[in-house]
Amino acid sequence: MIKVRIPTPLRPLTKNQGEVEATGANIAEIIENLNSSYSGLKDRLCDEKGELRRFVNIYVNEEDIRFLKGRDTVLKDGDEVSIVPAIAGG
Amino acid sequence: MIKKMKALVCRECGKEYPTAAIHVCEMCFGPLEVKYNYADIKNTISRKKIENGPPSMWRYIDLLPIEGEATVGQHAGFTPMVRAKNLGAFLGLDELYIKNDTVNHPTLSFKDRVVAVALTRARELGFETVACASTGNLANSVAAHAAAAGMGCYVFIPGDLEAAKVLGNLIYKPNVVEVEGNYDDVNRLCSEIAAEHRWAFVNINIRPYYAEGSKTLAFETVEQLGWRAPDQVVVPMASGSLLTKIWKGINEMRTLGLIDRVPTKLNGAQAEGCSPISTAFKAGRDFFKPVKPKTIAKSLAIGNPADGYYALKATAECKGAMEAVTDEEVVEGIKLLAQTEGIFAETAGGVTIGVLRKLVKQGAIKKSDVTVAYITGNGLKTQEAVIDAVGRPVRIQPSLVSFQKTFKMGKNGGSDA
Numbered sequence: 001m002i003k004v005r006i007p008t009p010l011r012p013l014t015k016n017q018g019e020v021e022a023t024g025a026n027i028a029e030i031i032e033n034l035n036s037s038y039s040g041l042k043d044r045l046c047d048e049k050g051e052l053r054r055f056v057n058i059y060v061n062e063e064d065i066r067f068l069k070g071r072d073t074v075l076k077d078g079d080e081v082s083i084v085p086a087i088a089g090g
Numbered sequence: 091m092i093k094k095m096k097a098l099v100c101r102e103c104g105k106e107y108p109t110a111a112i113h114v115c116e117m118c119f120g121p122l123e124v125k126y127n128y129a130d131i132k133n134t135i136s137r138k139k140i141e142n143g144p145p146s147m148w149r150y151i152d153l154l155p156i157e158g159e160a161t162v163g164q165h166a167g168f169t170p171m172v173r174a175k176n177l178g179a180f181l182g183l184d185e186l187y188i189k190n191d192t193v194n195h196p197t198l199s200f201k202d203r204v205v206a207v208a209l210t211r212a213r214e215l216g217f218e219t220v221a222c223a224s225t226g227n228l229a230n231s232v233a234a235h236a237a238a239a240g241m242g243c244y245v246f247i248p249g250d251l252e253a254a255k256v257l258g259n260l261i262y263k264p265n266v267v268e269v270e271g272n273y274d275d276v277n278r279l280c281s282e283i284a285a286e287h288r289w290a291f292v293n294i295n296i297r298p299y300y301a302e303g304s305k306t307l308a309f310e311t312v313e314q315l316g317w318r319a320p321d322q323v324v325v326p327m328a329s330g331s332l333l334t335k336i337w338k339g340i341n342e343m344r345t346l347g348l349i350d351r352v353p354t355k356l357n358g359a360q361a362e363g364c365s366p367i368s369t370a371f372k373a374g375r376d377f378f379k380p381v382k383p384k385t386i387a388k389s390l391a392i393g394n395p396a397d398g399y400y401a402l403k404a405t406a407e408c409k410g411a412m413e414a415v416t417d418e419e420v421v422e423g424i425k426l427l428a429q430t431e432g433i434f435a436e437t438a439g440g441v442t443i444g445v446l447r448k449l450v451k452q453g454a455i456k457k458s459d460v461t462v463a464y465i466t467g468n469g470l471k472t473q474e475a476v477i478d479a480v481g482r483p484v485r486i487q488p489s490l491v492s493f494q495k496t497f498k499m500g501k502n503g504g505s506d507a
Binding site: 005007008009018044053054055056057059062064066067082084085086087088089090 | 102113114115116117118119120121223273274275277278280281282285286291293294297328329330331377379380382392394395396397399
């Protein structure tokens, strides 16, 4: 099982849960699987072409997936995925 | 007072939201920005009204996103615009100015501007506790203003900050949280904390208001140049927010009829050890790749810049430029500014001067261009960066002989030193 932290704007889709469990061999798969449990989630994270939206940031165990393999980043049991919309700051 | 703010609007999809403590579009996750009622503002604002306003950034209150009067940071801004004749002559520029925010009130960086807006707005929205993720200067400013405003305060900083920036938090007695990681780690953590606690995170849920404070640097520039926009501006970039807001500010003045032309080109400055935005710009890309920062310019060490995309867009729009300099060039830049103009800048200022120098050499900034370089923080806060590059004092005995011998002077003061 992989723990996924859900940001506030997406919680209406996850019955207000801030953290959910999911399975998937990589980020792309886990997004698909989340979408079947929580319908509409994928559309919020990805654009029409299926690419992650510009302002969506995803971290695996605190590491930005853009430093890993993006959507192909491999996940293993016990990993923690965090979705952070529109990193602010600066 | 007129209703200045219409709504918050998503910069990506245009969806509108109420002017609350939110910063992200729920639909597409784009950042939210304040949408103003320019038609009404145009009817009340004038050069004369501004000139008769207070000697602070609040002379531009008509263009700042608060509903009432300023209640925090009343003295921020309206810093000197220094005609830099010596540095200009050295670089070969006829009309160079330094916008000197090393002496901003009260914490000696441009962050006092954004925090004045953020905390005033936070109070209007009913918050009692403020917080921020910071590379140092912002934390100093939030801590100082929260102390003065009697608000609770949490500042989150990376674990490797300069000593003066750490002390410059502790003295005001906020909760100083040192996070084991770099700024991007601090920032991500704070985004998650902000979702769980009802605090005013100035650069997260209050960011749409906070960021607008940077526009005052543009307003002051235009007014202090005698109501004209400069040909070139050189702006340090961390998140890219300052550069985009300077662009917004200059263009607002044209929208409101305070000036009639904007010849300005934006020039973004980064340190090579953290240059995701300038690297993308030079490669002709409209998107950046996050980096792991490694530079002495810690105040600019943001590897995942929130406004990087918009900074690229604005700079391309005005056909400006971007450059990056090495840490050695940063130190050289700090020394050059100090030794020509008597202004001691922090590392970000060294980046700005280093890049200015490079752009003049490349011909991107020409001799006759009216040029403004933004010096956004004070050198006393980043002494580590230059401590090994400034030499030592001359040590002598407390006697006239010792002095004259050291400086090889004759008895009557003739010096050959």
